[in-house]
Amino acid sequence: MIQMACFRHLRRRFTISPCLILLFGCFWIVDCSRSVNHVSHQQRRPSITPINRDLYHTSDTLMKEVIKLVKRHQDRFHVGSVPFPFSHFFPIYRICLFDSLTFQQIETFTSSNKGYKADLNVVTYCQNITDIKDSSKLRILLSFGQHARELITSEVALKMLYILSEEQTLPKRNPVLLNRTLQNLIIKVVPIENLNGRAKVEAGEICERRNGRGVDLNRNWSVDWGKKEKDYDPKEENPGSGPFSEPESQMMRKLSRSFNPHIWVNVHSGMEALFMPYDHKNTTPPGEQSEKMKLMLETLNHLHCDDRCAVGSGGKSVGYLAHGTTTDYMFEVAKIPVSFTFEIYGDEKAAWQDCFKMFNPVDRPTFDRVVNEWSAALLSMFEMGLHEMKFVKEMAPVNVDNLISIDDYLKGYLIERKNRYGEKTELLEIGLQEMRTYFRLFLLSSILLMFMFCSRIPKSTRTVLPPVTP
Numbered sequence: 430m431i432q433m434a435c436f437r438h439l440r441r442r443f444t445i446s447p448c449l450i451l452l453f454g455c456f457w458i459v460d461c462s463r464s465v466n467h468v469s470h471q472q473r474r475p476s477i478t479p480i481n482r483d484l485y486h487t488s489d490t491l492m493k494e495v496i497k498l499v500k501r502h503q504d505r506f507h508v509g510s511v512p513f514p515f516s517h518f519f520p521i522y523r524i525c526l527f528d529s530l531t532f533q534q535i536e537t538f539t540s541s542n543k544g545y546k547a548d549l550n551v552v553t554y555c556q557n558i559t560d561i562k563d564s565s566k567l568r569i570l571l572s573f574g575q576h577a578r579e580l581i582t583s584e585v586a587l588k589m590l591y592i593l594s595e596e597q598t599l600p601k602r603n604p605v606l607l608n609r610t611l612q613n614l615i616i617k618v619v620p621i622e623n624l625n626g627r628a629k630v631e632a633g634e635i636c637e638r639r640n641g642r643g644v645d646l647n648r649n650w651s652v653d654w655g656k657k658e659k660d661y662d663p664k665e666e667n668p669g670s671g672p673f674s675e676p677e678s679q680m681m682r683k684l685s686r687s688f689n690p691h692i693w694v695n696v697h698s699g700m701e702a703l704f705m706p707y708d709h710k711n712t713t714p715p716g717e718q719s720e721k722m723k724l725m726l727e728t729l730n731h732l733h734c735d736d737r738c739a740v741g742s743g744g745k746s747v748g749y750l751a752h753g754t755t756t757d758y759m760f761e762v763a764k765i766p767v768s769f770t771f772e773i774y775g776d777e778k779a780a781w782q783d784c785f786k787m788f789n790p791v792d793r794p795t796f797d798r799v800v801n802e803w804s805a806a807l808l809s810m811f812e813m814g815l816h817e818m819k820f821v822k823e824m825a826p827v828n829v830d831n832l833i834s835i836d837d838y839l840k841g842y843l844i845e846r847k848n849r850y851g852e853k854t855e856l857l858e859i860g861l862q863e864m865r866t867y868f869r870l871f872l873l874s875s876i877l878l879m880f881m882f883c884s885r886i887p888k889s890t891r892t893v894l895p896p897v898t899p
């Protein structure tokens with residue numbers, strides 16, 4: 430009995446032990462798999478590079494530095510708020526800070542739409558301010574920071590302004606030649622086009638490229654507006670409720686129409702490329718003008734990009750079509766003879782969430798190289814533009830209409846208008862497209878109704894013959 434009892438006891442011990450071992454084993458496996466998951470999760474989620482404040486200004490400090498720079502190069506200032514005679518829907522104001530003796534002027538435009546307000550700072554460079562209306566000079570409009578996360582572009586803008594002020598120079602640049610070039614130019618610089626979007630990036634939304642209310646300012650223009658590709662992502666390319674629905678785009682359009690530049694450059698980052706129209710088509714425009722633009726870009730690629738940059742139409746070279754872009758509008762509608770988009774830097778190896786690293790240099794040597802090289806590229810473009818000035822001016826629109834307002838903008842949509850002389854004042858496509866669609870629907874339904882009506886008439890008017898009796 431004792432033996433039996435011992436045996437039972439032993440059996441109980443041995444039946445419990447395997448259970449315990451199994452239980453521990455399960456815990457161990459679960460724990461191991463957890464730690465493996467944790468490691469692989471960490472491996473999948475790359476570290477996000479923060480904005481390097483040793484290299485990059487905040488938008489506030491950058492603009493303050495620009496204003497100080499402008500002030501240092503002026504003997505006296507006039508600051509005022511001048512309301513523009515714009516629409517009641519979108520009042521735009523500007524504050525001027527300028528000097529009548531020297532060369533730089535800064536203006537701040539303000540516009541709002543449905544409670545959304547935006548500012549636009551514009552610096553004007555002209556060696557002698559009395560020449561600011563001199564039509565013999567080459568007019569150049571440069572915009573930086575249209576996409577919020579592309580901080581490096583605004584650093585190039587600041588560098589450009591330093592070079593124009595002659596406080597800073599570039600290596601291997603002949604100052605005499607540069608001065609001779611600058612004498613013949615009027616340059617307007619928008620250092621940060623998308624101030625509200627930039628504020629979001631600085632507040633931690635590092636991947637934001639759109640404006641303060643989620644609209645991509647480089648899809649908000651009227652050429653081929655609103656068309657969506659298969660891979661359309663509203664977080665990236667939201668075109669807005671209509672062409673020019675955004676105050677920033679309206680102010681840029683107003684600026685381009687009043688200044689009527691010969692050369693337009695929209696400076697971006699994300700890759701290394703020199704783009705010309707079209708963004709919404711797979712081709713470049715036909716003709717000599719297009720050939721000259723392409724030659725300029727190829728020269729810039731060779732001089733400043735070590736032939737690394739993609740060159741050609743945005744639509745073909747970037748690998749996807751973009752609709753409603755600024756450069757397509759500047760070329761197609763504003764008729765700016767030389768219209769470009771420069772993509773000045775991109776880190777293709779960066780993880781897609783690591784936006785600061787993807788769009789901006791993160792170390793000092795690369796930062797300096799990009800800022801210096803692309804400032805130099807812009808100066809080279811000025812020289813080439815002057816060299817081709819005769820041709821460029823011939824291609825530019827003859828009539829400079831400085832007084833065109835944007836009061837034709839109504840409730841977020843644009844409608845096509847002609848003035849009493851039959852001249853088109855604005856291309857307002859979306860309203861017309863909708864009208865055409867409704868008209869077609871109306872026509873179709875009318876035809877259907879007519880058909881139904883006609884098919885019923887013979888039935889009712891048909892004479893009924895009496896049945897034939899056998």
Ligand SMILES: [Zn+2]
Nearest residue numbers: 576579697698
């Ligand atoms: Zn961009």
